[in-house]
Amino acid sequence: MSEEFIAHQLSPSSWSRYEECPRKYWLSRQRLPRKASMPAAMGNAVHNSVEDICNIDVSDRDEEEVEWLPSTAKAILDRHWAKEKKNFLETPRHPRWKAEMITKAHDGLIGALNILFSKSPVGKIGLSEVTIGQWKQIQSIILANEGTLVSECGRLMGRLDLLIADIDEDGNSRGWIVADLKTGKPPKVNLNEKVSRQLRFYRDLLKDINPDHPEISAEGWYSANQTIHRADGDSVLPAALIAWEGMRPTDEPMEATPSDQACGFCEYKAWCPIWWNARRDGTLPPGPMFRDEVVRVIRFDSDAGAALFERMPPIGHDGEVARSEHKFGAIIRDQAKIQMNELINSGYEGPIYLGSVRVDGKIVHLGDWSEVLPWSPLLFSQRENQSRMSSRN
Numbered sequence: 084m085s086e087e088f089i090a091h092q093l094s095p096s097s098w099s100r101y102e103e104c105p106r107k108y109w110l111s112r113q114r115l116p117r118k119a120s121m122p123a124a125m126g127n128a129v130h131n132s133v134e135d136i137c138n139i140d141v142s143d144r145d146e147e148e149v150e151w152l153p154s155t156a157k158a159i160l161d162r163h164w165a166k167e168k169k170n171f172l173e174t175p176r177h178p179r180w181k182a183e184m185i186t187k188a189h190d191g192l193i194g195a196l197n198i199l200f201s202k203s204p205v206g207k208i209g210l211s212e213v214t215i216g217q218w219k220q221i222q223s224i225i226l227a228n229e230g231t232l233v234s235e236c237g238r239l240m241g242r243l244d245l246l247i248a249d250i251d252e253d254g255n256s257r258g259w260i261v262a263d264l265k266t267g268k269p270p271k272v273n274l275n276e277k278v279s280r281q282l283r284f285y286r287d288l289l290k291d292i293n294p295d296h297p298e299i300s301a302e303g304w305y306s307a308n309q310t311i312h313r314a315d316g317d318s319v320l321p322a323a324l325i326a327w328e329g330m331r332p333t334d335e336p337m338e339a340t341p342s343d344q345a346c347g348f349c350e351y352k353a354w355c356p357i358w359w360n361a362r363r364d365g366t367l368p369p370g371p372m373f374r375d376e377v378v379r380v381i382r383f384d385s386d387a388g389a390a391l392f393e394r395m396p397p398i399g400h401d402g403e404v405a406r407s408e409h410k411f412g413a414i415i416r417d418q419a420k421i422q423m424n425e426l427i428n429s430g431y432e433g434p435i436y437l438g439s440v441r442v443d444g445k446i447v448h449l450g451d452w453s454e455v456l457p458w459s460p461l462l463f464s465q466r467e468n469q470s471r472m473s474s475r476n
């Protein structure tokens with residue numbers, strides 16, 4: 084495998100990001116401060132707990148033992164929850180940690196285990212009723228869990244959740260099922276195209292790496308309502324390889340394709356001048372309740388959590404901003420207030436990006452859901468920036 088391939092691999096998530104907006108993908112590769120999210124932390128805790136539970140060694144336990152799984156599952160989840168919390172709070176950009184979401188994580192874990200039981204010779208069974216002997220039967224269908232799949236050519240990679248034997252009523256294997264655990268919202272009817280493509284991507288990678296593979300199907304396991312959605316269709320690898328070509332690292336920023344959908348939850352807005360220009364030009368609507376702003380601080384009263392801002396509209400295309408007559412007040416609380424204090428105490432005096440402010444008549448509210456960051460449009464890759472700086476010194 085060449086160096087180039089290692090530096091640049093396509094995964095289902097990077098492919099989707101590239102498709103949504105090539106600039107978003109380009110920014111995601113610039114080692115910008117990471118942002119933590121509660122749904123991702125919850126998903127990790129559930130995934131890692133399922134992995135650990137699948138790997139429990141029960142070889143020396145009494146085959147008839149019952150009521151061991153609920154407490155074991157809870158202890159494992161608690162451990163992963165604590166790890167996720169630590170990572171979350173250590174991530175430079177993080178909202179409030181929602182401790183109450185552990186209930187949802189616990190339900191998700193039980194949902195995922197119930198789906199696994201239903202695929203095994205044991206069938207549907209309550210968690211506390213599972214005997215050690217039955218657990219061994221359940222474990223026997225697990226062929227692999229949490230592994231990295233890399234295509235023969237080295238260009239494509241994906242993280243596999245579970246590979247299990249697809250068994251018929253008589254317990255005979257009729258092939259493999261590659262299962263992806265989903266802790267998010269289940270589809271109403273069919274999988275959306277992106278999720279279907281992601282599942283088929285794992286299926287097709289497995290086929291690529293295992294030339295003598297049996298029949299392989301790909302399924303999304305939705306723990307929230309314990310439903311299974313199968314993805315069928317042609318191989319997605321040819322399209323992935325075409326996308327891989329376009330995703331080669333570049334020093335110049337890639338093209339941006341701003342849209343409501345792409346920019347809505349884009350975490351790189353503080354480094355992207357394009358959405359702000361699109362807002363000025365009216366091609367990107369501001370959003371009725373939540374919107375982003377680039378501002379100058381006129382006044383900030385840290386004790387009262389009140390501020391007066393001046394909007395800084397863009398001039399040109401590279402993120403320069405200008406003064407304006409547009410002023411608005413803000414109530415700033417919790418996480419956003421901490422961020423604003425840190426920024427101002429650091430001596431920063433430049434334009435500020437306000438992410439996700441809630442509009443309430445003539446004023447806006449910032450809180451745990453918002454972000455306060457220096458406005459720093461990135462016009463070259465970090466590598467190019469560094470080489471420009473060192474040639475200047």
Ligand code: SF4
Nearest residue numbers: 104107345346349355
């Ligand atoms: S803010 Fe919009 S245009 Fe800019 S990188 Fe994100 S998705 Fe692309």
